[in-house]
Amino acid sequence: MRTLYLIRHACPAVEGVLLGQSDPPLSDQGREDARRAFSGLDVQRVYSSPLRRARETAVFLRSTAEVTVLNDLAEISLGAWDGKCWEEVQRADPALANRKSEDWFGVTPPDGESWSTFTKRVLSALDHVRCGPMPAAIVAHWVVNSVIAANLLGSPPTHFQQAYCEVMEFDV
Numbered sequence: 497m498r499t500l501y502l503i504r505h506a507c508p509a510v511e512g513v514l515l516g517q518s519d520p521p522l523s524d525q526g527r528e529d530a531r532r533a534f535s536g537l538d539v540q541r542v543y544s545s546p547l548r549r550a551r552e553t554a555v556f557l558r559s560t561a562e563v564t565v566l567n568d569l570a571e572i573s574l575g576a577w578d579g580k581c582w583e584e585v586q587r588a589d590p591a592l593a594n595r596k597s598e599d600w601f602g603v604t605p606p607d608g609e610s611w612s613t614f615t616k617r618v619l620s621a622l623d624h625v626r627c628g629p630m631p632a633a634i635v636a637h638w639v640v641n642s643v644i645a646a647n648l649l650g651s652p653p654t655h656f657q658q659a660y661c662e663v664m665e666f667d668v
Contacts (some may be wrong), residue, residue: 499631501646502641502664503537504645505553506530513581515549515637516574516608526660530556540629543621545636553661558635562636568621571613571637576605584660598634618643626668633663 506526508515522530526549534557542563544554546603547570555663577585580613583606597601601611622644625632641664642656648666658664 497630498668500666501537501623501631501633502644502658502666503534503633504638504641504658504660504662505547505550505635506533506544507554507660510579510642511580513572513579513580514522514577514585515571516578517547517571518579519548520634521548527552527556529661534558536635537663539631539633541625541632543628543634544568544630545571545627547571547637550635550637554633557633557635558579560646561629563607566621566624568617569634569636569640570626572611572639573607573609575605575609577605577608582647615643619647622647630668 504615506522507518507531508526509523510520511620530553535558539557540562541561541605542557542574543566544563545563546567550569551563551565596605604610618640625634641658643658645656645664646653647667
């Protein structure tokens with residue numbers, strides 16, 4: 497069986513903002529949660545987003561393999577909105593924030609990444625992972641993992657839910 501574990505990074509030190517590609521470390525609680533979460537999970541290859549919160553989480557997996565960083569697993573770039581809370585976004589440009597709320601996938605933040613560009617790069621990373629040794633683990637982000645799960649399950653990414661450190665198993 498070709499098993500892929502899809503893992504969301506542990507809790508970051510910064511919460512309450514649109515993280516996007518901002519790069520905070522894990523919180524102390526996040527490190528502790530990651531330390532406990534992955535006992536017994538053994539994989540041949542670990543793939544990680546290049547963002548610190550994912551890389552720090554990936555090191556807690558018990559694996560004989562080194563962590564392979566794939567840039568295409570980085571969270572979606574929200575451009576000028578990275579690291580801001582939603583209230584800041586609304587104050588800066590209420591009309592754009594409203595349009596984004598009404599069409600999350602169709603409206604791109606200033607200097608951000610379009611949904612179509614993002615999904616193409618994430619699915620390119622998934623193709624790379626599928627060609628590698630299994631079982632494997634991907635340690636990434638909620639939006640990245642929503643695209644991967646939607647592809648593997650044939651369901652829309654809007655139905656996806658995953659907690660910090662949650663491990664989902666797929667037969668690929």
